Amino acid sequence: MFSRINSFEEYQIEYKKSIETPEAFWAEKAEAFTWKKKWDKVLEWNFDEPNVKWFSGGKLNITENCLDRHLATRANQTAIIWEPNNPNEAVRKLTYKELHAEVCKFANVLKNNGATKGDRICIYMPMVPELAIAVLACARIGAIHSVVFGGFSFKSLSDRIHDADCNIVITADGGFRGAKDIQLKAVVDEALQTCPSVKKVVVLNRTNTNVQMINGRDVWWHEEMAKLSSDKAFCEAEEMDAEDMLFILYTSGSTGKPKGVVHTTAGYMVYVDYTFRNVFQYDSSPLGGEADVYWCTADVGWITGHSYLVYGPLLAGATTLMFEGIPTYPDAGRFWQVIDKHQVNIFYTAPTAIRSLEAAGLEFVAPYKLDSLKILGSVGEPINEEAWMWYHKNIGKEKCPIVDTWWQTETGGIMISPLAGITKTKPSYATLPLPGIQPVLLDENGKELLGNNVEGRLCMKFPWPSIIRTTYKNHDRCKEAYFSTFKGYYFTGDGCKRDEEGYYKITGRVDDVIKVSGHLLGTAEIENAINQHPDLVESAVVGFPHDIKGWGIYAYVICRHERKDTENFKKEIMATVTKFMGAIAKPDKIQIVSGLPKTRSGKIMRRILRKVAEGDLNNLGDTSTLLDPAVVEEIKKGALTDPIVA
Numbered sequence: 063m064f065s066r067i068n069s070f071e072e073y074q075i076e077y078k079k080s081i082e083t084p085e086a087f088w089a090e091k092a093e094a095f096t097w098k099k100k101w102d103k104v105l106e107w108n109f110d111e112p113n114v115k116w117f118s119g120g121k122l123n124i125t126e127n128c129l130d131r132h133l134a135t136r137a138n139q140t141a142i143i144w145e146p147n148n149p150n151e152a153v154r155k156l157t158y159k160e161l162h163a164e165v166c167k168f169a170n171v172l173k174n175n176g177a178t179k180g181d182r183i184c185i186y187m188p189m190v191p192e193l194a195i196a197v198l199a200c201a202r203i204g205a206i207h208s209v210v211f212g213g214f215s216f217k218s219l220s221d222r223i224h225d226a227d228c229n230i231v232i233t234a235d236g237g238f239r240g241a242k243d244i245q246l247k248a249v250v251d252e253a254l255q256t257c258p259s260v261k262k263v264v265v266l267n268r269t270n271t272n273v274q275m276i277n278g279r280d281v282w283w284h285e286e287m288a289k290l291s292s293d294k295a296f297c298e299a300e301e302m303d304a305e306d307m308l309f310i311l312y313t314s315g316s317t318g319k320p321k322g323v324v325h326t327t328a329g330y331m332v333y334v335d336y337t338f339r340n341v342f343q344y345d346s347s348p349l350g351g352e353a354d355v356y357w358c359t360a361d362v363g364w365i366t367g368h369s370y371l372v373y374g375p376l377l378a379g380a381t382t383l384m385f386e387g388i389p390t391y392p393d394a395g396r397f398w399q400v401i402d403k404h405q406v407n408i409f410y411t412a413p414t415a416i417r418s419l420e421a422a423g424l425e426f427v428a429p430y431k432l433d434s435l436k437i438l439g440s441v442g443e444p445i446n447e448e449a450w451m452w453y454h455k456n457i458g459k460e461k462c463p464i465v466d467t468w469w470q471t472e473t474g475g476i477m478i479s480p481l482a483g484i485t486k487t488k489p490s491y492a493t494l495p496l497p498g499i500q501p502v503l504l505d506e507n508g509k510e511l512l513g514n515n516v517e518g519r520l521c522m523k524f525p526w527p528s529i530i531r532t533t534y535k536n537h538d539r540c541k542e543a544y545f546s547t548f549k550g551y552y553f554t555g556d557g558c559k560r561d562e563e564g565y566y567k568i569t570g571r572v573d574d575v576i577k578v579s580g581h582l583l584g585t586a587e588i589e590n591a592i593n594q595h596p597d598l599v600e601s602a603v604v605g606f607p608h609d610i611k612g613w614g615i616y617a618y619v620i621c622r623h624e625r626k627d628t629e630n631f632k633k634e635i636m637a638t639v640t641k642f643m644g645a646i647a648k649p650d651k652i653q654i655v656s657g658l659p660k661t662r663s664g665k666i667m668r669r670i671l672r673k674v675a676e677g678d679l680n681n682l683g684d685t686s687t688l689l690d691p692a693v694v695e696e697i698k699k700g701a702l703t704d705p706i707v708a
């Protein structure tokens with residue numbers, strides 16, 4: 063009934079309808095899209111296998127809904143505004159018509175280079191418009207994109223290419239991020255030494271870096287595009303089944319190996335469009351008026367970039383801003399300068415960015431008006447009350463609602479969040495579930511905690527359209543990670559509190575992954591990278607509270623033989639992690655130990671390591687069951703003197 067919810071009462075009506083008649087509810091939302099053939103059945107599901115299908119039998123292509131559908135009403139509206147890393151470089155703007163043409167053309171480039179429906183294509187690119195074009199071109203021809211964040215190392219990249227058996231990689235010579243040039247092609251070359259499945263590499267010239275082009279394998283983006291005359295540039299959108307895979311996106315888990323989260327076409331489309339328009343109250347004024355300028359600062363390498371920089375905004379006919387750089391370049395006022403420059407109305411960023419800009423000081427905010435802003439958003443980790451208030455007061459000038467949006471790579475779209483200006487906000491609370499979302503809190507034994515003022519593990523008891531379908535080529539892993547801990551529920555891995563008013567506050571992860579600057583990193587994955595250092599026998603990684611990053615990485619390492627040059631040694635360990643995983647996984651503290659606290663069965667007691675990392679040395683609980691209790695005393699002592707902050 064409501065394309066956009068306009069009041070708290072409407073929210074309540076929509077929510078009730080979505081719970082009582084979910085199929086009718088979502089069918090009505092789906093009607094608004096372009097289908098090549100309508101669906102036969104709205105929903106089939108069970109959480110045991112798990113098996114979830116939305117809009118079965120439906121045929122469509124998501125890019126027709128992102129692009130072609132808008133051409134009649136908004137061909138000349140800006141679809142993408144691109145702000146370069148260097149503020150002196152020219153801004154680029156693409157209208158819907160231009161974006162459509164570029165996507166079609168590049169889709170044909172992919173076809174000319176052997177891509178067909180169902181292929182997996184890895185995208186490893188900087189934040190330039192061609193990244194969005196590459197993503198959409200894959201979807202146009204029915205190839206499954208797997209975007210890998212440009213900050214990951216060759217090893218993380220090759221693992222992901224391998225796992226998805228990609229036959230094409232789309233990359234750039236390099237990228238600009240702050241004062242740094244990143245070498246992307248060189249990393250791809252190293253990764254591909256162990257990836258025989260890759261037959262073609264399409265390389266965008268972004269930095270004019272000298273790169274090695276392998277004959278027969280590597281082609282230049284611009285040369286391939288130039289081969290297509292404009293009359294041959296249109297590309298018919300491939301007909302996709304509602305449940306055909308749209309993309310794979312890797313996320314860290316409790317084991318060392320990242321999981322290839324799979325999202326499919328129709329459900330993802332319906333859900334990200336609905337949540338984008340409602341959470342951000344996006345006004346796309348289709349009748350020639352000015353569309354709101356919306357800016358999500360996330361990299362397309364993460365789910366936030368997929369759902370709320372590319373797909374959600376384009377589905378809604380929005381103007382989406384894409385920024386190549388970082389918040390602190392050339393100085394800590396960059397975000398605020400860009401907001402004024404492009405008259406941004408809706409701004410969506412991460413708590414870690416807010417905290418670091420808060421720490422930089424108000425003198426970086428003062429020169430800017432920020433008066434175009436209407437709505438602010440936060441995503442990726444809990445936002446502490448202090449950062450929330452700072453954002454509210456100094457950026458939103460106490461007049462912009464803040465939507466604290468809780469969701470996950472696996473959920474595809476926002477699940478618990480205020481609707482901007484429509485439902486109440488509460489500092490540090492994600493607040494209420496969106497229509498269609500049925501959260502429950504369970505105790506350790508899987509019992510539902512009813513009523514308010516309760517705290518437990520956050521689960522979902524009913525599917526929503528963009529729920530994870532599987533983990534690529536390993537359905538058991540999907541079942542094991544999300545649907546087995548509590549039978550009949552999707553388990554998020556997060557702890558959560560429901561307060562006396564029924565508002566939700568996420569308290570953090572309850573498993574072996576850490577949120578570092580909003581990036582989910584598996585402790586086992588970091589340990590694997592650390593252990594590549596030849597002088598190390600073993601390591602254990604835990605998180606500890608960090609003022610800016612939310613959580614920092616604390617590594618306990620055991621050496622093969624004593625190294626007297628401790629500082630050098632630690633630097634080498636950092637370099638090893640950067641090489642094998644990426645700079646985002648570098649430990650903040652490293653403590654050299656002679657042993658780790660283990661149970662008699664050999665399991666590391668991470669609880670103890672976490673306490674020590676947090677500085678809580680007097681509350682370690684019972685250590686008598688350990689194999690070697692003396693090791694704890696040594697670790698405690700070392701914690702006071704040894705670790706350095708990186």
Ligand code: PRX
Binds near residue numbers: 365442554
């Ligand atoms: O722990 C929660 C935290 O981020 C996790 C999901 O991480 P990822 O898959 O990388 O997706 C991040 C972007 C959606 C969650 O399990 N998280 C995300 N948003 C919030 C949050 N924690 C608290 N508040 C949030 N708004």
